């Protein structure tokens with residue numbers, strides 16, 4: 001009996017040699033991310049502010065526990081980049097809590113939208129947080145997690161991000177978490193940022209250094225507007 005064309009469906013087609021399998025794709029992702037990140041750093045050194053994405057060790061320490069976040073409450077991430085912290089937030093965020101990532105670079109924004117389905121990303125500056133949340137009908141955040149390179153940001157941007165934080169953290173238990181590299185911790189611009197934050201916020205805690213990150217970094221926590 002002859003086999004009719006079109007009746008036979010091969011259940012295990014041969015892999016196409018030049019397309020990576022999803023497993024291979026996952027393994028290659030850190031290398032590709034490092035490459036994308038580095039080329040973005042070369043194009044925008046002050047706003048990217050680092051040569052490599054954060055490790056999972058730093059990402060976990062920075063995100064912390066999200067168990068207390070209630071239904072409908074919002075977690076905001078500043079400067080997600082290629083998304084190492086976003087991945088930890090996605091794992092830890094309780095169901096029915098909300099998330100918004102605010103990213104300045106369009107290449108990173110596009111990558112994040114493709115990679116994290118069901119999570120929202122805004123292309124713009126964290127210094128406009130008040131307008132961005134109002135425009136999307138979102139409440140003040142319950143936590144802000146920041147990957148912004150404060151030490152290398154221009155002073156006016158640094159100051160407007162701090163003003164936005166004062167608005168976001170006013171009359172709330174929201175905490176703000178960011179990181180600074182240990183080797184740059186004593187730099188004038190890094191000290192200036194901490195001094196500005198100490199003028200505006202009641203509570204400060206330093207965690208680390210997280211030595212398994214390259215380079216090692218401190219996690220900084222602020223809460224309670226003065």
Ligand SMILES: C[S@@+](CC[C@H](N)C(=O)[O-])C[C@H]1O[C@@H](n2cnc3c(N)ncnc32)[C@H](O)[C@@H]1O
Pocket residue numbers: 047048049050052053054078079080081082083084085102103104105108124125126127146147148149157
């Ligand atoms: C040091 S990288 C950190 C990226 C990622 N969070 C990580 O830890 O690997 C800084 C990120 O902040 C973004 N960024 C810089 N200035 C920004 C701003 N004003 N608003 C939002 N994102 C900004 C950069 O494009 C970059 O993705």
